[in-house]
Amino acid sequence: MARVGVFVCFCGANIADYVDVPQVVEEAKRIREVKFAIDYKYMCSDPGQQQIRDAIAQHRLTSIVVAACSPRMHEKTFRKALSDAGMNPYLLEVANIREHSSWVHQKDKKAATEKASDLVRMAVAKSIANEQLHEISVPVTKRALVIGGGIAGIQAALDIADARIPVVLVEKSPSIGGKMAQLDETFPTLDCAQCILTPKMVDVASHPYIELIPYSEVLELQGFVGNYKVKIKKKASYVNFKTCTGCGACWQKCPVKVDNEYNMGIDKRKAIYTPFPQAVPNKPVIDAEHCTMLTKGKCGICAKVCEKGSIDYQMQDEIIEREIGAVVVATGYDMWDPKPYEEYGVGRFKDIITSLEFERMVSANGPTNGLPLRPSDGKVPKNVVFIKCVGSRDEAKGISYCSKICCMYTTKHTILLHHKVHDSHAYVFYMDIRAAGKGYEEFVEKAQVDTGTTYLRGRVSKIYKKGDKLMVRGEDAQIGQVVEVEADLVVLATAVSAPKDNPDLARLLGISYDKYGYLSEAHPKLRPVETAKAGIFLAGCTQAPKDIPETVSQASACAAKVCGLFAGDTMKKDPMISTVNTEYCSGCQNCVKVCPYGAIVTDEVPFGHGSKELRTVAKINEGVCQGCGSCVAICRSTAINLAGFTDPQIINEIVSI
Amino acid sequence: MDYTKQIQEIATRLFAEDKIDVFVGYRLTGFDDNQVPALIRESKDVPLLVFNQKSVFNLSNYLKNDHTRNKRVGLVVKGCDSRSLNLLLTESQVKREKLYVVGIACEGVVDDAGQKMQNCLECMVPAAVVYDELLGEANMERRFIINADIQDMAAKELVQRREYFEEVFENCIRCNACRHSCPLCYCAKCCIDQETATLYNGANTTSSAFHALMTWSLHLAGRCVDCRNCEKACPSHLPLHLFHKWNERVIYENFQEHLAGVHEGDRGAFYKYSMQDPDDFIM
Numbered sequence: 001m002a003r004v005g006v007f008v009c010f011c012g013a014n015i016a017d018y019v020d021v022p023q024v025v026e027e028a029k030r031i032r033e034v035k036f037a038i039d040y041k042y043m044c045s046d047p048g049q050q051q052i053r054d055a056i057a058q059h060r061l062t063s064i065v066v067a068a069c070s071p072r073m074h075e076k077t078f079r080k081a082l083s084d085a086g087m088n089p090y091l092l093e094v095a096n097i098r099e100h101s102s103w104v105h106q107k108d109k110k111a112a113t114e115k116a117s118d119l120v121r122m123a124v125a126k127s128i129a130n131e132q133l134h135e136i137s138v139p140v141t142k143r144a145l146v147i148g149g150g151i152a153g154i155q156a157a158l159d160i161a162d163a164r165i166p167v168v169l170v171e172k173s174p175s176i177g178g179k180m181a182q183l184d185e186t187f188p189t190l191d192c193a194q195c196i197l198t199p200k201m202v203d204v205a206s207h208p209y210i211e212l213i214p215y216s217e218v219l220e221l222q223g224f225v226g227n228y229k230v231k232i233k234k235k236a237s238y239v240n241f242k243t244c245t246g247c248g249a250c251w252q253k254c255p256v257k258v259d260n261e262y263n264m265g266i267d268k269r270k271a272i273y274t275p276f277p278q279a280v281p282n283k284p285v286i287d288a289e290h291c292t293m294l295t296k297g298k299c300g301i302c303a304k305v306c307e308k309g310s311i312d313y314q315m316q317d318e319i320i321e322r323e324i325g326a327v328v329v330a331t332g333y334d335m336w337d338p339k340p341y342e343e344y345g346v347g348r349f350k351d352i353i354t355s356l357e358f359e360r361m362v363s364a365n366g367p368t369n370g371l372p373l374r375p376s377d378g379k380v381p382k383n384v385v386f387i388k389c390v391g392s393r394d395e396a397k398g399i400s401y402c403s404k405i406c407c408m409y410t411t412k413h414t415i416l417l418h419h420k421v422h423d424s425h426a427y428v429f430y431m432d433i434r435a436a437g438k439g440y441e442e443f444v445e446k447a448q449v450d451t452g453t454t455y456l457r458g459r460v461s462k463i464y465k466k467g468d469k470l471m472v473r474g475e476d477a478q479i480g481q482v483v484e485v486e487a488d489l490v491v492l493a494t495a496v497s498a499p500k501d502n503p504d505l506a507r508l509l510g511i512s513y514d515k516y517g518y519l520s521e522a523h524p525k526l527r528p529v530e531t532a533k534a535g536i537f538l539a540g541c542t543q544a545p546k547d548i549p550e551t552v553s554q555a556s557a558c559a560a561k562v563c564g565l566f567a568g569d570t571m572k573k574d575p576m577i578s579t580v581n582t583e584y585c586s587g588c589q590n591c592v593k594v595c596p597y598g599a600i601v602t603d604e605v606p607f608g609h610g611s612k613e614l615r616t617v618a619k620i621n622e623g624v625c626q627g628c629g630s631c632v633a634i635c636r637s638t639a640i641n642l643a644g645f646t647d648p649q650i651i652n653e654i655v656s657i
Numbered sequence: 658m659d660y661t662k663q664i665q666e667i668a669t670r671l672f673a674e675d676k677i678d679v680f681v682g683y684r685l686t687g688f689d690d691n692q693v694p695a696l697i698r699e700s701k702d703v704p705l706l707v708f709n710q711k712s713v714f715n716l717s718n719y720l721k722n723d724h725t726r727n728k729r730v731g732l733v734v735k736g737c738d739s740r741s742l743n744l745l746l747t748e749s750q751v752k753r754e755k756l757y758v759v760g761i762a763c764e765g766v767v768d769d770a771g772q773k774m775q776n777c778l779e780c781m782v783p784a785a786v787v788y789d790e791l792l793g794e795a796n797m798e799r800r801f802i803i804n805a806d807i808q809d810m811a812a813k814e815l816v817q818r819r820e821y822f823e824e825v826f827e828n829c830i831r832c833n834a835c836r837h838s839c840p841l842c843y844c845a846k847c848c849i850d851q852e853t854a855t856l857y858n859g860a861n862t863t864s865s866a867f868h869a870l871m872t873w874s875l876h877l878a879g880r881c882v883d884c885r886n887c888e889k890a891c892p893s894h895l896p897l898h899l900f901h902k903w904n905e906r907v908i909y910e911n912f913q914e915h916l917a918g919v920h921e922g923d924r925g926a927f928y929k930y931s932m933q934d935p936d937d938f939i940m
């Protein structure tokens with residue numbers, strides 16, 4: 001005979017204010033199998049748990065029901081309390097009378113109390129059919145996949161590899177480095193981005209524990225935490241990286257000129273190219289869209305000049321597979337396209353550029369030898385207007401969030417302008433100056449004094465052309481007047497946006513993303529680097545806009561998570577997984593089709609007792625099954641049972657109310 | 658519609674060429690002009706085979722039986738029968754290479770009174786969709802019809818509908834003939850027969866019939882091909898097609914005009930998922 005203990009929590013006032021907790025206890029006591037029922041202020045506190053432990057021994061309880069908050073909050077806590085009292089932890093059932101009752105029925109205490117009692121009754125009925133379950137151990141593949149080789153991916157890869165855990169780093173473009181490789185000097189200390197980034201890029205390439213796979217994409221991820229299998233597409237580079245020395249003869253001779261992405265299209269690169277001189281790996285790739293040999297079969301110059309014979313026009317995309325145990329996603333961000341700002345003349349006026357274009361111009365290795373120049377006539381500008389929040393905090397035209405980095409980099413840009421063009425004057429149109437961060441406020445203050453920049457608080461309403469100047473009209477909210485500034489160059493601090501392919505990538509990885517396309521963390525405060533899928537972590541701007549210090553911190557946090565995951569040789573796994581009763585299985589394979597984790601395969605069993613004939617049935621890999629229950633629902637002949645949610649348990653629940 | 662001669666010729670040929678172990682067709686009962694399924698194992702019995710508008714049964718149901726399983730089988734299928742055959746192929750219950758399928762471009766079969774069957778009047782896919790050889794012309798254009806029964810049902814309030822069915826279920830004797838006669842009910846152990854399935858237990862109470870038949874009809878939702886084997890088998894003459902036609906209509910209207918078993922590899926609307934799937938018809 002089952003002996004159930006029921007423990008009802010007040011959750012301070014959270015439950016007690018809207019549910020008559022003592023009444024729920026009284027109702028519970030009426031259930032035949034309930035031998036002990038009690039309420040308590042905070043069941044999850046240590047004295048609360050002690051009540052459970054004591055009652056198990058005193059009343060020889062066979063299963064426990066805790067009526068409290070969502071099992072997501074404290075199921076683990078209470079399971080542990082059962083274990084500590086020598087009881088199998090899976091004999092616990094949690095009735096969620098907070099999220100499912102008190103919080104949603106705050107206006108009707110009577111109904112909320114009745115519902116709470118029903119939930120308790122169901123949990124008691126279910127718990128009677130609970131079985132003892134035991135954790136499963138599965139082996140772990142100690143290798144991590146890092147997707148994206150910006151500063152986030154680089155830092156995560158290095159930190160993981162330094163712990164002697166092999167890393168596979170997949171980068172979409174021909175070189176790692178990401179956006180940071182396009183920056184000049186960086187706030188708040190103004191050290192040159194290349195100087196601090198390049199050594200890290202080189203470390204990645206030479207690290208014995210890192211396998212760098214550039215110019216490639218992730219196609220498919222299968223499996224589960226500790227045991228993923230990833231398919232990677234290596235795009236054809238048409239250059240044999242093994243023999244190429246990176247001498248550059250090919251790209252010097254290539255006749256095809258293409259807009260240079262690295263320099264924001266300000267100058268040209270060739271059809272065979274390395275994105276920038278410090279690229280890692282420093283091997284060129286052929287841009288198949290523009291190479292005339294590949295498009296029209298005419299040219300072939302690069303192959304002729306390559307002394308190593310490294311050019312191979314027949315090269316095909318290659319698909320490779322790796323077994324990995326954890327994933328760090330670090331796909332960074334895109335720059336938001338300011339096209340909707342028609343009133344600024346975006347697209348019409350040449351002398352309006354974006355912040356990243358400005359960044360490229362002032363960079364020592366940039367297309368203009370480090371000088372900002374007007375795209376229209378190549379002259380050095382004197383009056384430069386910076387406009388912040390272009391696309392950011394603008395629900396109507398852009399995105400409602402704050403891009404977080406623009407205040408700081410615009411300040412940096414005023415300094416860089418001042419350094420490069422001594423007699424220049426900068427104007428900044430701004431909504432706020434958000435300079436929260438170590439040394440940030442000081443950086444902004446000092447810049448204002450040193451550069452003598454004019455700050456105008458307000459949005460720009462219109463930009464129009466007057467001769468070869470641009471007239472920037474906006475409001476100066478501090479004096480409450482419309483102001484007009486004559487500018488030689490206008491720089492838009494365009495918003496940071498999520499990478500376009502993030503939704504596709506998220507679907508492929510089985511993780512979620514928000515309405516903007518940023519990948520979602522498991523908990524905004526307490527689990528900011530984990531995703532809801534075990535073993536997949538997030539670093540850098542792919543989760544939300546952030547600057548380099550924050551990106552690097554998050555990347556290192558990911559590395560710590562990966563190292564923690566790989567600390568043992570095996571991993572404990574929840575035993576709430578599915579199994580097939582082969583006697584009932586007809587081999588229809590609906591379950592095989594529906595399992596989102598690829599956990600189900602087919603197997604052959606004798607047709608009947610002693611029969612030599614074989615028939616096909618389903619078989620579930622217990623290491624792979626995540627206990628989602630999809631197969632259980634799809635199987636018509638109920639040949640599949642999910643431990644912890646068996647038919648008798650569910651039917652007991654239904655029948656109890 | 659009489660293909661007796663052609664079918665006999667095909668069966669004779671298949672036995673002569675040693676292509677099959679058994680031929681599944683129709684023969685006369687011996688009492689009247691009604692027909693029963695025939696399992697022919699030798700060429701000398703081939704003259705028993707007939708095929709005409711009285712060849713009503715869906716013979717794909719005979720593929721799950723001991724005499725045909727893992728054997729090389731010759732099989733006659735009309736439009737609806739071929740669709741259930743298609744599902745059996747998709748659901749890995751039979752192997753195509755073991756079958757020689759004689760498809761019929763069906764002109765409709767008749768009931769005991771000689772009236773064309775209602776499902777034939779409404780049939781969307783009269784010609785077989787899987788076959789090695791097709792008898793008749795396959796160019797019959799059809800339109801989806803919601804029959805009068807279903808219109809009546811749709812006009813009823815939910816409560817009235819339930820009352821109606823409770824009355825219907827009173828006559829069910831839980832013999833399970835409906836299930837046994839359905840080609841798509843091949844489960845190794847039907848959910849209704851399982852010890853844990855307490856909802857269906859209790860000999861022939863209205864409630865157990867209700868639960869069993871509702872479950873059954875949901876297991877056929879998006880799979881039932883409207884062959885009416887089940888209805889013909891029911892000793893209590895329950896209007897079983899009502900469940901199936903109701904489901905068929907809901908699925909046709911909500912899931913891109915889905916019809917069961919028309920395409921090989923298609924498991925049915927309830928066995929795949931798309932973001933566009935509607936859910937507003939769920940009670």
Ligand SMILES: Cc1cc2nc3c(=O)[nH]c(=O)nc-3n(C[C@H](O)[C@H](O)[C@H](O)COP(=O)(O)OP(=O)(O)OC[C@H]3O[C@@H](n4cnc5c(N)ncnc54)[C@H](O)[C@@H]3O)c2cc1C
Nearest residue numbers: 148150151152172178179186187331332333540541547548
């Ligand atoms: C104008 C400007 C100035 C800035 N100045 C500063 C500054 O001074 N100081 C500062 O701290 N921060 C600055 N920042 C912010 C800085 O750029 C970011 O914080 C940093 O680059 C974020 O790094 P990340 O690795 O997250 O993203 P990214 O640098 O965007 O790197 C992402 C990488 O992932 C790759 N990738 C994308 N998708 C895929 C995929 N599907 N598969 C494989 N690879 C993929 C990309 O090719 C790229 O290499 C500035 C930003 C801008 C726009």
Ligand code: SF4
Nearest residue numbers: 388392403404406407
């Ligand atoms: S960081 Fe500053 S400029 Fe950028 S969006 Fe936020 S408030 Fe605007």
Ligand code: SF4
Nearest residue numbers: 585586588589591635
């Ligand atoms: S769905 Fe059920 S019957 Fe079909 S193969 Fe899977 S376990 Fe077997």
Ligand code: SF4
Nearest residue numbers: 595625626628629631
């Ligand atoms: S419960 Fe079933 S569908 Fe879900 S992961 Fe396990 S085997 Fe796959």
Ligand code: SF4
Nearest residue numbers: 839881882884885887
């Ligand atoms: S449920 Fe009835 S009509 Fe439908 S396929 Fe089965 S036997 Fe034929």
Ligand code: SF4
Nearest residue numbers: 636842844847848876
């Ligand atoms: S009713 Fe359902 S479980 Fe029973 S045999 Fe038919 S499909 Fe299988």
Ligand code: SF4
Nearest residue numbers: 829830832833835891
């Ligand atoms: S065949 Fe008729 S009587 Fe028998 S179980 Fe089915 S519906 Fe009931």
